[in-house]
Amino acid sequence: MRFYDALQMDPSVLKRKISACDTGKEKAYYWTAIAVRSVLIVAFAIVFISLLSGVFGADNTPLAVALFCMMLGIRFVNFEYCIGDSLVALATVLAILVLVPSAAVVVPPVLLIPLHFTAFFALLYMTTQRPEMGNGGLYSFAYIYLTGNPVMGEDLVRRGLMALVGYLICGAILFAKHRHQHKTTRFHHVMGKFDLSQPVHLWQLRMALGVSLVMTAGQVFGVERFMWMGFACASLLSQYPYSGNTITRFRQRLVGAVAGSCAFFVLYLVTPEAFHPLMGPLGGLCLGFCTDYRYKMAMNCFGALMLGTGIYGLQGAVLLRIADTLLGVIFGLVFATLFHRLAAVRLLRPADADS
Structure with missing residues (x-):
């Protein structure tokens, strides 16, 4: 196996390979891959997040963190429908992540639950048709983190501009890696399959409702x-x-x-x-x-x-x-x-x- 290929693997996969190795040299090879992979990710995160924060302001660092995580995840996991609809969905996701946290600051408390539920359920439904691939955790992290760090005024404008840069980066990766997959599946086909008797849709509903309730409780009770x-x-x-x-x-x-x-x-x-x-x-x-x-x-x-x-x-x-x-x-x-x-x-x- 090429060292580059080993760097692309999850640590759990690499550790299984270590357990299956017969020689110390092979074990050292995979342990080195884990260590180098970890160092590269942290170094790249520091550079990427620092660069975006320096351009768009320290108050928008949370979005830079979210974009970094999205960029890593989108290399391997797509949205399970055609690339055209996926690019539209990605733009919608970023719009939600930019606008809803700020809206949650100014809306009356009675509207917080429907606001969070609608936004978060839309995020899950657009991005997470296969929760086992990890998209649910990724986009829930982004939504919760940004809701806990809202911005207003000029900072909100800068956050929108950062989201545009993030869209160009993540959209390019999505197109390059997944444009040949799910060509005949449109997003409206996915919507037409919604059925609460299916575990994935029941999971989406539970996740959206639970997160919307806990976030509302946190905001209302300070x-x-x-x-x-x-x-x-x-x-x-x-x-x-x-x-x-x-x-x-x-x-x-x-x-x-x-x-x-x-x-x-x-x-x-x-x-x-x-x-x-x-x-x-x-x-x-x-x-x-x-x-x-x-x-x-x-x-x-x-x-x-x-x-x-x-x-x-x-x-x-x-x-x-x-x-x-x-x-x-x-x-x-x-x-x-x-x-x-x-x-x-x-x-x-x-x-x-x-x-």
Whole structure:
């Protein structure tokens, strides 16, 4: 296998190859691929995000982060319909990500649930026909992150311009990689297949409704850094295949958040101040080696807490991260249980009537 091909692989695939290796030389080859892959991704992220933030303003860094993630994901996963409709959908997705977070700041609270639900369901339906490919987690992250970091006025104009640049980049990748796929499938064909008896559509509905409710609750009750609560809830609801049992993901998310927050707290205290700005990239590097969900969540805490520490202080950021995660996973667990019971009643009713 060429080294370049190894760099394109997910760490889980590379680790399986390491387990199957017979010699130390082969193992070292794949471990080197994992390490180089992680370094390249973090380095490229720093350059890409810093460049866009420098041009369009630091307040628009969240969109730069979202565009970087979209750019990586769109190389491998398309929208499951023809390229023309996919490019229109991509433009619509970016418009939602730019406009809805700002709209959520000014609309009356009573309109927040329908606003979030409509926007988020549209995102999922346009981008995620196969949730197992990861698009659901990618675009839910982008929506929640940008909703937690809205901008207005001139910053909103600059965010729109950044989205245009992102569209040109992601659209070019989408066209280059996927233009020959799903040529006969139009988006209206996808819409015509909507059926809540199908697990994917039930998953989309649950995800959209749950995220819209938790985000609305966070905004209405003034929860500090409510997007952390949204991330935690979405992580439970994004699990696919669809299942009413989210207790395993509940434990994994909570354990990962607590472990990652505590590790950050200790490392922040024992390292010199000059090292602190590097803790975010360090988490990104370590994330490249992780395949277990709990470890991924722990490493994700580093970047989030690095930003949070500048706002709330070290202790405040760590406690807030854990508290928001706890609120989010509890909400997600309760919501998923209730939704599953209601959905089971609704979907089984016709069969019961026939019997």
